[in-house]
Amino acid sequence: MTSKQLLSKLKHDKAYTEYVNALEKDLGVLAILKRHSTRLDDEDWNSNIFNGIDYEYLDDEEEKAIKEWLDKWQKKKQ
16 A cells, blocks of 8 residues: 555544644645756766756746745744
């Protein structure tokens, strides 16, 4: 069962609504990061799975979602 399938099942249980909403936001941001991730061509970076994000290709909505997500996690760390 995928994360999205599980969330779909839990969505109908009011006890989990807050958690489902939070997880859906996380999955949305992860999808954006996955869609815009890039690998560098330099030989030193060949062993890395993930090297960065092509920020110039993010639309305003994607950029806002990432910023909100990062702010949320920064606040929890403090």
